[in-house]
Amino acid sequence: MSDDQTAILDRYGVIGYPVAQSRSPFIHRLFADQTDQAMTYELIEAPEDKLDTIVRHFQRNGGRGLNVTVPHKTAITRLVDELSEEASIAGAVNTLELKSDRIVGHNTDGLGLVRDLTHHWQYDVGGKRILLLGAGGAAQGIVAPLLELEPEQLVIANRSIGKADALANHFGTLGAVRAIRFSDIRESDDPYDLIINATSIGLTDEKMPFPHIAITPRHSDCYDLGYGLSETPFMRWAATHDAARIRSGWGMLIEQAAESFRIWRGVTPDTKDVIKRLPIN
Ligand code: ATR
Secondary structure (H helix, E strand, O other), X not given: OXXXXXXXXXXXEEEEOOOOOOOHHHHHHHHHHHHOXXXXXXXXXXXXXXXXXXXXXXXXXXXXXXXXXXXXXXXHHHHOOEEOHHHHHHOOOOEEEEOOOOEEEEOOHHHHHHHHHHHHOOOXXXXXXXXXEOOOHHHHHHHHHHHHOOOOEEEEEOOOHHHHHHHHHHHHHHOOEEEEOHHHXXXXXXXXXXXXXXXXXXXXXXXXXXXXXXXXXXXXXXXXXXXXXXXXXXXXXXXXOOOOOEEOOXXXXXXXXXXXXXXXHOOOOOHHHHHHOOOOO
């Protein structure tokens, strides 16, 4: 649709690079139908150097809100005038509220993950040993909400140790958290109860760079923040190494989307109805 055609309806979208893989348009369309909201939701591809121009153009042309995905969740913070408490703690933004005079940045990823883990997967994070793979924008948004659930320890493993260190230092006051390299994962470590993939690797690669000894067979549960129409590469890797329970990021995607939708439209969609229609694992 051209800017002229869409000007009558409030416009929303997801901005990222790449973005074609995103299922957010499908989910927000279901939410809009379910709650009778007159709105459009678009896929917006934006390389890093065009991010500011594209967001401002969208805001001037009926854009009321954006979801922000890889790799812009931290870079976008420089564009916002105001941060919600969650976004401020995370230092990352996944939802923009585009007002006529300013841009407010929110982060609904943490809430989305916690709701999916606790409500839909019946998972109790309290007292568990958690291995978080990745230290980018997606990881950043979920560290504080996970620590609030009081795991025994949260270990952040990343290819670049500097980013993992920075996250562990930033959130160190909120709970037991430490940073390691993938190669520091040892068979002799106490078993990880839950392994969360927050890297963007499944988008481009099949081969997982993590040592499989991270998984204690039939004990470790594996959760991928990524999702697909079939199993993700991380889920296949987890199954190959005999993980206990395995789940994709569909539930989190729907829950974070529902919270974005509530922020934008003031109504909370029924997520159970949407989850029923999707290939949730
Ligand atoms: P997002 O918003 O999805 O977190 P991001 O901020 O670009 O996107 O972060 C991508 C994450 O995936 C990072 O943890 C990155 O590791 P580095 O910090 O070392 O770059 C991780 N990642 C991406 N491709 C990877 C690969 N081939 N091997 C290991 N880690 C990878």
